[in-house]
Amino acid sequence: MTPTICTTALSRHYRGQTALDNVSLSVEPGTVTGLLGRNGAGKTTLMRIITGQEFPTSGDVRVFGQVPAENDAVLRRLVFVREEQAYPDLSVAQVIRVASWFYPDWDGELARQLVADFELPTGRRVRKLSRGMRSAVGIVIGLAAHAELTLFDEPYAGLDAVARQLFYDRLLADFAAHPRTVVLSTHLIDEVADLLERVILLDHGRVLLDAPADDVRGTAVTVSGAATAVDEFVAGYPVWHRQRLGSRAAVTMPGPLDEAAQARARTLRLSLEPLSLQQLLVRASGGFTDEKVSA
Amino acid sequence: MNTLLHIARYHLVDRMTYLVLPWAAMLFSFLVNLVIAGLVPSAPNGYYTGGVVTLYCFLFAGGVLSMSRSLSFGLMLGVSRRVYYLGTSLMVLVLGVVYGLGLTALQAIERATGGWGMDVNFFRVPWILDGPWYLTWLTSFVLLVVCFLYGMWYGLVYRRWGLPGLAGFLAAQVLAGLVAVIAVTLAHSWHAFGHFFGTTLTLPSLLAVLAVVAALLGLGGFTTLRRVTI
Numbered sequence: 158m159t160p161t162i163c164t165t166a167l168s169r170h171y172r173g174q175t176a177l178d179n180v181s182l183s184v185e186p187g188t189v190t191g192l193l194g195r196n197g198a199g200k201t202t203l204m205r206i207i208t209g210q211e212f213p214t215s216g217d218v219r220v221f222g223q224v225p226a227e228n229d230a231v232l233r234r235l236v237f238v239r240e241e242q243a244y245p246d247l248s249v250a251q252v253i254r255v256a257s258w259f260y261p262d263w264d265g266e267l268a269r270q271l272v273a274d275f276e277l278p279t280g281r282r283v284r285k286l287s288r289g290m291r292s293a294v295g296i297v298i299g300l301a302a303h304a305e306l307t308l309f310d311e312p313y314a315g316l317d318a319v320a321r322q323l324f325y326d327r328l329l330a331d332f333a334a335h336p337r338t339v340v341l342s343t344h345l346i347d348e349v350a351d352l353l354e355r356v357i358l359l360d361h362g363r364v365l366l367d368a369p370a371d372d373v374r375g376t377a378v379t380v381s382g383a384a385t386a387v388d389e390f391v392a393g394y395p396v397w398h399r400q401r402l403g404s405r406a407a408v409t410m411p412g413p414l415d416e417a418a419q420a421r422a423r424t425l426r427l428s429l430e431p432l433s434l435q436q437l438l439v440r441a442s443g444g445f446t447d448e449k450v451s452a
Numbered sequence: 453m454n455t456l457l458h459i460a461r462y463h464l465v466d467r468m469t470y471l472v473l474p475w476a477a478m479l480f481s482f483l484v485n486l487v488i489a490g491l492v493p494s495a496p497n498g499y500y501t502g503g504v505v506t507l508y509c510f511l512f513a514g515g516v517l518s519m520s521r522s523l524s525f526g527l528m529l530g531v532s533r534r535v536y537y538l539g540t541s542l543m544v545l546v547l548g549v550v551y552g553l554g555l556t557a558l559q560a561i562e563r564a565t566g567g568w569g570m571d572v573n574f575f576r577v578p579w580i581l582d583g584p585w586y587l588t589w590l591t592s593f594v595l596l597v598v599c600f601l602y603g604m605w606y607g608l609v610y611r612r613w614g615l616p617g618l619a620g621f622l623a624a625q626v627l628a629g630l631v632a633v634i635a636v637t638l639a640h641s642w643h644a645f646g647h648f649f650g651t652t653l654t655l656p657s658l659l660a661v662l663a664v665v666a667a668l669l670g671l672g673g674f675t676t677l678r679r680v681t682i
Contacts, residue, residue, distance in 0.1 A: 210527055211681045227678070232530040233455065243524040251465050252525070258458040259529040304530065 159222040161186045161306055161338040162207055167216035169202050169362075176202040178362040179216070184338060186305075189352055191370070192342040193438055194359035200342040201239070203359065204310050207340075208237040220306065236260070238299035240311035242291070249286070249294055250279040253301075260302040267331060268301035274323055288315030296324050300331055309341045321345070325352060346435035350374075356434070360442050375431050377440070378412035381405065382427035390425050397440065409440070455531060459539025460546070462526065463518055470547065474510035475554075481506045482574050489572045498571040504555065504581070508599045511547070515603020519673070520611050524682050533677045537604075541670065544600045552593035556585050583655050591655070594662045601669040608676040 160183040169177040177199045184190050192200050205211035206218055209226040218225060225231045244252055253272070257263040272279060275293040278286075283294055292314050299307055313321050329352060332339060343349055356373055358366035366373070377397065380387055384406035391408050398409035409432060414422070422429050432440075464470055481503040489499045518540050526536045559575035567573055575581070580595075581588050609621045636645050653661065 205681070208527075208530075209532065227532045227534055229455070229532050229535060232532050235530050237528055237530075239528065242528055243521075245466060245522040245525050246469075247465055255458075255462045255465055255525075256529055258461065259455070259531065298528075302529075 158186060160184060160219075161221060162340070163219045163222075164203075164207075165217040167203075167206065167218055168214050169199075169206060169211065170214045175362050177206070177213070180359075180362070180364055182357055182364055182367050184340060184355070186338050187336045188354045189332065189339045189341065190355045190357060191346070191349060191353040192340055192357050192359065193346055194342075194365075195442055196344075197361075198359040199362040200359055201310055202362075204237060204239075204308050204340065204342065208232070208235060208308060210237070233259070234304060235306040235308065236299055236302040236304040237308045238295040238310065238312050240292075240314050242295050244283040244291070244294070246282060246284060248280055248282055249277050252283050252294060253279075253297060256298045256302065260304060262303035262335075264301045264303050264331075264335075267327075268297055271297040271300060271327060274327070275320060289313075289317065289320065290315075292316050293320065296327075300327060303331075303335050304337065306338045307340070309339070309343075311342055311344070313343075313345075321348060325349065328352065346438055347433050350434040353434075356438075358438055358441055365441055366438070370434065373437060374434060375413045376411060377409055377432035377437055378414055379407055379409050379430045379432055380422065380427050381407035381430070382425065386425040386427055390422060390427055455535050456539040456542050459526060459531060459536055460543035463522065463540060463543050466522075469517060470514050470543075474507050474514070474551075477510055478504065478506040485574055486568060486570070486572060489568075489570045494571055498567060498573055500573045500578070502577060503574055504577060507551065507555070508595060511544075511551075511596050512599045512603035512606075515544075515600040515605075516607040516610070517603075518600075519604045519607030519677070523607075523611060523680070527682055533680065534674075537674050537677050540604065541601070544597055547600070548593040548596040551596055552589045552591075555581070555592045556589040559588055560585060579654070580658070587655055587659070591659055591662070594659060594666060598662060598666045598669060601666055601673060605669055605673040605676060608673055608680055611682070612676060612680045 162182075162184040164183070165181050167177055167180040168175070180199070180203065192203065194200050202211060206213050207220055207225060209228065209232055212226060220231045221234065223231050247255070249272070253268055257265065257268070271293075275290070275297070277290060277293055277297070283291060286294070292312060293316065296309075296312050299309055299312065313324060316324070325348070328339070341349060341352070350370070353370045356366065356368060356370050357364060380390055382390075382405070384401060384404050387406040387408055391410055394410050396408055396410050400407045412431060414429065419429065481501075485499075485501045485503050492499075523536065527533070531539075555575055559581065562568060562573065562575045581591055606618065606621070609617045613620070636642060
């Protein structure tokens with residue numbers, strides 16, 4: 158099957174700065190992919206190139222098997238909701254109405270439901286809305302469009318936790334009823350961890366990790382307890398990170414642990430905790446202060 | 453084609469910018485001129501205002517906004533730059549036809565009422581918006597389109613290169629004008645120049661020149677838009 162998105166050696170340089178460096182990846186149809194990374198990692202640039210809003214310096218990008226730039230056959234099948242999307246001087250209702258014209262599969266009922274859920278003031282001008290409310294407008298459009306390829310770039314800037322949860326729930330429910338390809342970039346990794354089937358981690362414009370989310374989870378575990386017991390337990394294992402506080406210690410090590418190791422941890426009265434996706438990615442981005450201690 | 457219409461409609465949702473303000477401002481200017489004409493002693497050759505230019509200025513502003521303020525949302529909805537530009541141009545053509553017709557009708561009334569009873573020439577502008585009604589209609593149509601396309605180009609240059617780009621764009625036009633002035637001066641052709649614009653280049657042929665200008669502006673704007681990233 159043709160991947161929905163496929164990039165080959167994609168690079169984008171700005172004056173003296175590399176936004177994307179040799180990015181090769183592919184996104185399969187009908188999946189939810191998380192595009193993760195720190196600020197300035199290149200997430201937005203990548204999405205802008207995928208949607209033809211920006212042009213690559215070198216390399217190749219295909220969406221639905223074709224070059225997306227100025228290609229109406231491709232572009233009309235996607236919607237791209239950006240963080241801080243600039244809106245024309247129209248009311249919420251007008252903006253949503255305009256959006257509905259462009260999508261044959263537009264779900265008006267869902268749009269109405271979402272507007273009610275987010276308590277959007279339909280008569281107010283979008284430009285006058287608060288940051289969170291404006292983000293909600295983007296979410297309404299992105300979900301109700303039912304576009305084959307839906308891209309969300311940090312779609313919930315300024316939204317509170319309740320509204321974010323609403324977005325996740327609606328996204329999941331609507332995705333189940335109308336499968337499509339979703340790419341979601343975010344900083345709030347743990348919040349979306351359960352939504353994602355695949356994670357792509359960008360760092361300084363390069364792909365650091367591209368794997369099914371399930372494979373990533375459980376690839377590391379934190380062992381904590383009495384320092385002596387921890388030291389005894391991890392002896393012979395590679396250690397990623399070690400923390401010590403008085404007589405207690407916590408060590409992060411590659412997982413998953415087999416049955417025997419888990420049993421041994423229980424006898425040593427150690428607690429085992431799988432590293433969350435967020436912590437893993439922080440580590441992968443070099444955010445951990447490494448004490449290269451191998452016991 | 454459908455998407456073109458959607459883009460045209462998208463702009464027109466903002467009735468204030470494209471429909472209400474241009475006409476309200478021009479009619480306001482018209483009323484002010486009428487009052488003034490009523491106050492001052494009547495001029496021997498009639499009272500000429502040129503106030504109709506207000507409408508053209510607002511269309512220029514509309515052109516700027518259509519490419520600066522409204523572009524981003526259009527592209528969010530999976531529209532290519534080409535379709536966005538063509539859809540916007542389609543709206544301009546329709547506006548030009550309708551507004552041109554409106555101006556022509558007002559000019560006809562002006563003529564029929566002897567300049568609103570006060571020899572006021574607001575909608576009749578000698579040399580350019582003059583002559584038979586269909587020429588007035590055609591000329592105002594082309595002029596409106598020229599103004600809007602010109603504004604679109606400004607909006608795009610601003611979008612792509614910001615304020616420095618706008619300054620450069622303007623400077624380039626001033627320089628081009630300067631070169632023309634120098635060339636005419638060096639050739640001692642100011643007399644011929646005046647003759648050309650005063651006599652040779654009058655209405656039907658002037659219309660053709662304006663149409664070419666419109667085409668060039670469209671081409672320039674479109675070429676710029678292809679390089680705009682958002």
